[in-house]
Amino acid sequence: DVQMTQSPSYLAASPGESVSISCKASKSINTYLAWYQEKPGKTNKLLIYSGSTLQSGTPSRFSGSGSGTDFTLTIRSLEPEDFAVYYCQQHNEYPLTFGSGTKLEIK
Amino acid sequence: QVQLKESGPGLVQPSQTLSLTCTVSGFSLTSYNVHWVRQPPGKGLEWMGRMRYNGDTSYNSALKSRLSISRDTSKNQVFLKMNSLQTDDTGTYYCTRDLGRYYGYNYFDYWGQGVMVTVSS
Numbered sequence: 490d491v492q493m494t495q496s497p498s499y500l501a502a503s504p505g506e507s508v509s510i511s512c513k514a515s516k517s518i519n520t521y522l523a524w525y526q527e528k529p530g531k532t533n534k535l536l537i538y539s540g541s542t543l544q545s546g547t548p549s550r551f552s553g554s555g556s557g558t559d560f561t562l563t564i565r566s567l568e569p570e571d572f573a574v575y576y577c578q579q580h581n582e583y584p585l586t587f588g589s590g591t592k593l594e595i596k
Numbered sequence: 597q598v599q600l601k602e603s604g605p606g607l608v609q610p611s612q613t614l615s616l617t618c619t620v621s622g623f624s625l626t627s628y629n630v631h632w633v634r635q636p637p638g639k640g641l642e643w644m645g646r647m648r649y650n651g652d653t654s655y656n657s658a659l660k661s662r663l664s665i666s667r668d669t670s671k672n673q674v675f676l677k678m679n680s681l682q683t684d685d686t687g688t689y690y691c692t693r694d695l696g697r698y699y700g701y702n703y704f705d706y707w708g709q710g711v712m713v714t715v716s717s
Contacts, residue, residue: 490658523703533707535695544695544705576641580702584656585631585643 491515491579495588501596504569510562510591512577517557521581524553524562527574527590537562538580569595598622600630600691600708607714608681614713618674618691625649625667629694630674631704632665636687644689647674649698681715688712 492515502508512522520540525533535544537553540560550565564571572595577588604616618630625647632644645655645665653665664677674691689711692704 521702525704532709533690533692533704535703535705538695538701538703578641578703583654584658585702587641587643589640 490584491518491582491586493577493579493586493588495577495591497591498589499592499594501594502567503596504567506567507563507565508567508593509564510575510577510593512555512560512562512588514558514560514579518579518581520556521579522553522555522560523578523580524551525576525578527576533576536575564593567593598693598706600693600706602689602691602708602711604689604711604713606712607716608685609717610682610715612681613677613679614681614685614715616676616689616691616711616713618676618708620672620674620691620693623693625669625672625674627697629696629700630667631692631694632674632676633690633692633704633707634687635690635710636684639687644676646694646700648700683715686713686715 494513496511522540524537527533536547541553552563554561575591599621601619608614629648631646635641647665655663662678667674691708693706694700695705
């Protein structure tokens, strides 16, 4: 199975700042990586797929980059609604696997 | 609009069988794949398996011997059954829709709210 290692597990930032979250795969997954946002009381939201393609409705302040084994989710100019938990997921092979999550909190 | 809703017992005894239902609306099960994902308390997400639009299934090999996914397209429902439950099967169980129509892309554009399942005597 492809192991997905996400870091940091916890991140504190202020609105207006930019942050980056890393996701590393235990072997190459080409660009087949998705990012999700989890917020209390809401269903999980797909943000990005295939490494860098924004899902419809995802604000342009979100961006994804990377290929092979190293990927990054960047959020520019944080808005209050961005404070949430973020997960990466590889969609290159079965079984599909997820990172352990990054909790982004307001500083 | 697209919705998925999980239902099932909140408490299951060890060694018993878990039965969950995912009721979908706003799309057809004969056009989209539906996956099951679970999350133990305080831990990450685990992909369990999927029901393809054509009725085929795929399972996580770690669960394959205990897991069965089926559907009733007339009722817009997908079912999950997992036997021999243990305490580490406790968690929130989600059904999700694959973004890709017919050809699955293996990422999920809609999620249910999830159902919490506790395995305990």
